[in-house]
Amino acid sequence: MQIGLIGLPMSGKTTIFNALTGANRPVGPGVAGRLEVEVAVVDVPDPRLDALHSLYSSRRKVPARITYADIGGLAKGISEGGLSGPFRNELNRMDGFLHVVRAFENPAVPHSEGSVDPRRDVDILNNEFLLADLITVEKRIERLKDEMGKGKDREANARHLALFERLQAALEEEIPLRNLELSPAERHSLRGYGFLTLKPQMILLNINDEAAEPEDLVQALGGQGPVIAIRGALEMEIAQLEPEEAKAFMEEYGIHEPASERVIRESYRLLNLQTFFTVGDDEVRAWSCPVGATAQEAAGVIHTDMQRGFIRAEIVPIETLLELGGLAEARHAGKLRLEGKDYIMQEGDVMTVRFNV
Numbered sequence: 001m002q003i004g005l006i007g008l009p010m011s012g013k014t015t016i017f018n019a020l021t022g023a024n025r026p027v028g029p030g031v032a033g034r035l036e037v038e039v040a041v042v043d044v045p046d047p048r049l050d051a052l053h054s055l056y057s058s059r060r061k062v063p064a065r066i067t068y069a070d071i072g073g074l075a076k077g078i079s080e081g082g083l084s085g086p087f088r089n090e091l092n093r094m095d096g097f098l099h100v101v102r103a104f105e106n107p108a109v110p111h112s113e114g115s116v117d118p119r120r121d122v123d124i125l126n127n128e129f130l131l132a133d134l135i136t137v138e139k140r141i142e143r144l145k146d147e148m149g150k151g152k153d154r155e156a157n158a159r160h161l162a163l164f165e166r167l168q169a170a171l172e173e174e175i176p177l178r179n180l181e182l183s184p185a186e187r188h189s190l191r192g193y194g195f196l197t198l199k200p201q202m203i204l205l206n207i208n209d210e211a212a213e214p215e216d217l218v219q220a221l222g223g224q225g226p227v228i229a230i231r232g233a234l235e236m237e238i239a240q241l242e243p244e245e246a247k248a249f250m251e252e253y254g255i256h257e258p259a260s261e262r263v264i265r266e267s268y269r270l271l272n273l274q275t276f277f278t279v280g281d282d283e284v285r286a287w288s289c290p291v292g293a294t295a296q297e298a299a300g301v302i303h304t305d306m307q308r309g310f311i312r313a314e315i316v317p318i319e320t321l322l323e324l325g326g327l328a329e330a331r332h333a334g335k336l337r338l339e340g341k342d343y344i345m346q347e348g349d350v351m352t353v354r355f356n357v
Helices: 013-021 047-055 085-092 118-149 154-172 184-189 215-220 232-239 243-253 259-270 295-302 304-308 318-324 327-332
Strands: 002-006 036-043 060-062 065-072 096-102 201-206 227-230 273-279 283-290 310-317 337-339 349-355
Touching (some): 013 036, 013 065, 013 096, 096 118, 201 259, 215 227, 232 259, 295 304, 295 310, 304 310
Parallel strands (some): 096 201, 201 227
Antiparallel strands (some): 273 283
16 A cells, blocks of 8 residues: 655645654755655554454464555646656656645745645645646547547447546546546546546645644535545654653643544555465465455455465454364354455455465
């Protein structure tokens, strides 16, 4: 899972990156229009994996992981004439976006637009992505019409043209493509185009250390997708502390959990992901797969050979496994089920794959 942190200059994006990853990147203004990317991989905390590791204490614990990319250089006007290749390539790699929006006042850090206005800032970057996608759509429509004029694949091109004209109409109405009703087949056909407004997006309001959560603003921006607010500078400071110090610091400020954990949880919801587990000879491990994935598809997350040679899966909910004390005990109690390739994975399943290649 890769999440791209995007935002206008001086929104506190790098501060948020440090808060989420524990990194210590210097904060300050980047150069608008110049691509700058910093990447960090973060373990996904999961007490269920900790319990599984306690049960199999001799085995290695491998958590699921999330990659955050701090993508600097985005600014107003960057998509005029089409987003440049390096920017588009980097953005295309992301599974979704965390849009950092400035909601704090600080005279020492002037806003790039002259004032703090979260609604305006959300619209600025959204419009840049809408424009970038519209340019891509218009170029594709032109090419499809040219191919149809030459008699090439008329039926297939006509279907494709109808789809792209739907995309064009939505983008011209400033509707992100993620808000369109698209069939699975249509979504699959669009995968190679890297449409930015098709990717899921969450808005993160970066508020002052002493501020309460701006419920009215969260509600007002809710039509743009999930919205959460965090005290970025304070959370960055917490992320640099040792666990005991961080706990005391959080208690002082009335923070119940680090922003990093909250954002990870919301990111799973944003990308429609769930967690399953495996117990091997030398490790216990957490994996992520889409909600609705089959056992065969989940096996492919572990290794492509497992998906290709899938025979069956042994499944037991992790709560049952922990209660009974292991796979052997679950099998003896008749709680270990044999499932075929079409079994729909459930949150917290422990899976053992039987395959042959």
